Amino acid sequence: MRCAYFDAGTCLSCTLMNVPYAEQVAAKEERCRALLPHPGLRWEPTVASRESAYRNKAKMVVGGTVAAPTLGILDEHRAGVDLRGCGVIADAPSATLPAVAGFVTRCGLVPYDVRTRQGELKYVHVTGSPSGELMVRFVLRSRNQLGVLRRHLPALLGELPALRVVSVNLLPEHKAVVEGAEEIVLTEQGTLRMPLAGLELDLRPQSFFQTNSEVAAALYEQVGAWVDELDPGSVWDLYCGVGGFALRCAGPGRRVTGIELSAEAVESARSTARRTGRPDVTFHAGDATAFARAAGTVPDLVVVNPPRRGIGPELAHWLQDSGIGHVVYSSCNPVSLAADLARMPGLVPVRGRVFDMFPQTGHVEVAVLLERRDRVPGPPTG
Numbered sequence: 001m002r003c004a005y006f007d008a009g010t011c012l013s014c015t016l017m018n019v020p021y022a023e024q025v026a027a028k029e030e031r032c033r034a035l036l037p038h039p040g041l042r043w044e045p046t047v048a049s050r051e052s053a054y055r056n057k058a059k060m061v062v063g064g065t066v067a068a069p070t071l072g073i074l075d076e077h078r079a080g081v082d083l084r085g086c087g088v089i090a091d092a093p094s095a096t097l098p099a100v101a102g103f104v105t106r107c108g109l110v111p112y113d114v115r116t117r118q119g120e121l122k123y124v125h126v127t128g129s130p131s132g133e134l135m136v137r138f139v140l141r142s143r144n145q146l147g148v149l150r151r152h153l154p155a156l157l158g159e160l161p162a163l164r165v166v167s168v169n170l171l172p173e174h175k176a177v178v179e180g181a182e183e184i185v186l187t188e189q190g191t192l193r194m195p196l197a198g199l200e201l202d203l204r205p206q207s208f209f210q211t212n213s214e215v216a217a218a219l220y221e222q223v224g225a226w227v228d229e230l231d232p233g234s235v236w237d238l239y240c241g242v243g244g245f246a247l248r249c250a251g252p253g254r255r256v257t258g259i260e261l262s263a264e265a266v267e268s269a270r271s272t273a274r275r276t277g278r279p280d281v282t283f284h285a286g287d288a289t290a291f292a293r294a295a296g297t298v299p300d301l302v303v304v305n306p307p308r309r310g311i312g313p314e315l316a317h318w319l320q321d322s323g324i325g326h327v328v329y330s331s332c333n334p335v336s337l338a339a340d341l342a343r344m345p346g347l348v349p350v351r352g353r354v355f356d357m358f359p360q361t362g363h364v365e366v367a368v369l370l371e372r373r374d375r376v377p378g379p380p381t382g
Helices: 021-035 091-107 146-159 213-230 244-249 263-275 288-294 312-322 334-342
Strands: 057-064 069-074 080-082 121-128 134-140 163-170 182-185 192-196 199-203 234-238 255-260 281-285 301-304 326-331 347-355 365-372
Touching: 021 334, 021 347, 057 080, 057 091, 069 091, 091 121, 091 134, 091 146, 146 163, 163 192, 192 213, 199 244, 199 263, 213 244, 213 301, 213 326, 213 347, 213 365, 234 244, 234 288, 244 255, 244 263, 244 281, 244 301, 255 263, 255 288, 263 281, 288 312, 326 334, 334 365
Parallel strands: 134 163, 234 255, 234 301, 255 281, 301 326
Antiparallel strands: 057 069, 057 121, 069 080, 121 134, 163 182, 192 199, 326 365, 347 365
C-alpha cells in the first residue's frame, strides 16, 4: 500500500506503510513465535487482513477554522492536518467525512485550539458497521451548542441515509484523552448494529469495539470453535466488552457470564442478549480480578481479552491457583501476554493464532488456548 500522507511526511502513524504486506505479516508471526516459545504450541495459519480500508472507526482531531475545518491529526505545532483521504479508514466512514465537515461549518462549531485552549469541537468519531450503517460522535467542551446541532441534524441525516446514531460527548477538561464521561444521544436510535460472526451486536456510543470488523469476526469464530470443541458447562468472559466472545461461546446447557468495567459496554451486551434471546448469558459491570476473587466458585473455562497492559499479576496468579482446566487468552500485546503466561506456568499454551487486526502498523492480535498441566485443586466449579 502507498500513502501520499506518509510519503510527504504529513502523517507517520502507520509505521509500516510502504513495507510489503507479506513482509509485515511474516514479521508479526515471527515476533509472536519468539515471544511464546512454548514446546507443543501448535500455531494455526495467520488470519491476514485487507491492506487498506480496514478501520471501521475514524477518530479524527478537529482543527482549522469553522469555514474550513480539518479532520485528522495535529502537527508538531498543534495545527490541524486534514486526513480525510486516509487509506486505512473503511469506505463507509471515510465517505461520511465530507458531510461531517460541512455539518461542522453549518453549525458554527469552532474547532478547539490546543495552544490557546479556546474553541468548542475537539474530535469527531465515525464508526461504520459491516452493513454500512453509521454512528457519528462529536466531542465538545460544553453543552452550549446542543440546540444548534439538534436544529441542523435533520439535514445531516438526509445527506447520510445510513446514519443511525448521532451523539455529543462532553470533554470539558484540557487533557490528552479522546472522550469524556458524559454522552448525549441526539437521534432516536442509540445503538449501532454490528453484524459479524453470526452475531448482531449492539454498539452504544462509548462501547469499545475491535478496529477491524473482518478480522474480529475471524477472532470470534476461532475462540468460539476452541470453546465448542472443549464443550465446557460454564464459561467466564472477563473484559468482555460488548459481549462478542461471551455470545459466540454460548451454547445449549452452557452458562456464560461476562464481566466488563464499562457500564456502557455491559448495557450494549445485555441489549444484544435480550434481543437475541440468550437468557443463558449474563453480564455484570465490574472489575474482572475483583469478580474472580470474590466469586467463590470457578467455571470450567475462562476467556480473557484484556487491554494492552494484560491481565496483570493478581489475576494471573489467581488463574494459576484456581484449578480451572482451560483459558483462552486474546491479546493485543504479545509482550504483556508473554509476561502473564510466565506467571501461570501450570496453564500451558497448546494452540495459537495470529490475527493481523492492524495492517501498516506493528500492532497485532494473538489468541492462545491454555490447558492445565498441573491439576491444582481449586474451589468447586459452578
